[in-house]
Amino acid sequence: MAAQVAVANGGGAGPAAAAVAVVPAPAPAAPGGVTQPLPTTSLYVGDLEANVTDSQLYELFSQAGQVVSVRVCRDVTSRRSLGYAYVNYSSPMDAARAMEALNFAPLNNKPIRVMYSNRDPSSRRSGSANIFIKNLDKTIDNKTLHDTFSAFGAILSCKVAMDDIGQSKGFGFVQYEKEESAQSAMKSLNGMLINDKPVYVGPFLRKQERDNSFDKAKFNNVFVKNLSESTTKDDLVKVFSEYGTITSAVVMIGMDGKSRCFGFVNFESPDDAARAVEELNGKKINDKEWYVGRAQKKSEREMDLKRRFEQSMKDAADKYQGQNLYLKNLDDGITDDQLRELFSNFGKITSCKIMRDQNGVSKGSGFVSFSTREEASQALTEMNGKMISGKPLYVAFAQRKEDRKAMLQLNSLRCALYQ
Incomplete structure (x- = not known):
């Protein structure tokens, strides 16, 4: 229909x-x-x-x-x-x-x-x-x-x-x-x-x-890697069959006929597959520490990697929250060294960079990171609005994309409240 x-x-x-x-x-x-x-x-x-x-x-x-x-x-x-x-x-x-x-x-x-x-x-x-x-x-x-x-x-x-x-x-x-x-x-x-x-x-x-739904999804197919080159299909069956009935198992072989040191094991029961992952992941077999996990489609792997990357970036940003300054309205001729010199009086600089396009031309913006929040705060207070090369410098605490989005939402909420 x-x-x-x-x-x-x-x-x-x-x-x-x-x-x-x-x-x-x-x-x-x-x-x-x-x-x-x-x-x-x-x-x-x-x-x-x-x-x-x-x-x-x-x-x-x-x-x-x-x-x-x-x-x-x-x-x-x-x-x-x-x-x-x-x-x-x-x-x-x-x-x-x-x-x-x-x-x-x-x-x-x-x-x-x-x-x-x-x-x-x-x-x-x-x-x-x-x-x-x-x-x-x-x-x-x-x-x-x-x-x-x-x-x-x-x-x-x-x-x-x-x-x-x-x-x-x-x-x-x-x-x-x-x-x-x-x-x-x-x-x-x-x-x-x-x-x-x-x-x-x-x-x-x-x-x-x-x-949560993604993490708790039921699965039958298990991926195993970091195998020794001598590990065979029969070896996989012997190890994994202790956890339930296996419908198939394979060790991937390269064009040269040698093991690629990873493979797949398919269980009849999702519960057996989950138990095998829980008990075998990280276990040492033939002096090799196996990774055992749910077999994923390419799109799922990419999604998982993206989530992990975003989390690591968030953790890093949280660690240095309040120590990293964002600058804009910089003169195009200012270099990294000159930028470092401008801010060196406020404390220990851990990183300093001018943002440039693919041709190496300055985008008029950059970042300066300090070792402490107090140093960054003092630099922001004294440098924001200061005339550098005939242009007023804009200085603010650097924000992650999610934080900027949250600020926009806060602005819109304020707009709504004052209707």
Whole structure:
């Protein structure tokens, strides 16, 4: 059974908002016909084009009712748009009408995404009634995804993940108002065809839950390495069969006919495989310390290595937190040695580097690391804003990408709180 979805082609909008016909929306009725007030007058507006202004949003959303306030959230330092905004109405009815009429409306030639503002981070991150969809056709956009999944209940949030150039990554998320709607959507659409592609529809898992799921996955196939060159298939069978029934075993052989010193053992039972890994990993056999672990696909190995690398980088960054300074607005002619000389009065410098492009040209930025936090703090206080080669130097504590992202989120939270 195929669920073919037609992609809607919205008309382009000029610098200002496109005119949108707004139809009055009745308030939802409870059983017995009693009208229930809507819970909020505040809307979240996402997927904004970078140049959208407060006045454009005010003009567009005023078509639905009396707008109390509009604010495009911006970076505190650069004042660049963060890609979303909040619109507040005086009436819940107006907010409901705007969400119904303006969701996916084009603004500066880009469809916007409108939903009720949810200021409770715990509910947003809980994953409740939230589903994950992958193997989406690249032509499917937010509106198409919304139209497809809205048949199962009221949707709070709906988004197709996009890359840096605005192309679909082939997966997305839908959060329903009720868990029953999410369960119904998963049951009905998992494995179905959307635009001739079978899609996976399952529960959304937070990163920590995905990591735990990955670590605890059941497996039958075991990888073993650091074998001695004389170890044979029969030797593997003899060692591993003590832990359960083996369906296959192999020692990998190179083009020269010699052992590549690693192999695979497949168990009939995942429990037996797990026990073999637990008891044999790190054990010395024929003067060789074996590594024994779950056999992984290439993609899984790469994911595992990436996680380990990111963790090691985090540990290193945490170790030197507050000792590493980031500099920018440096004159292009300044060298590493000159930079070291500029900061040497503040303490012992452990590393000092100007960032350069592939042609060796300075990017105007760099890093200086001190042996103690106190030295770095003094250098920051005295050097930030100081004129160097006719340019004011910018100095700040260096931050990891995750920390910068957290700061952006904090800035956006502040923006939301002061609506």
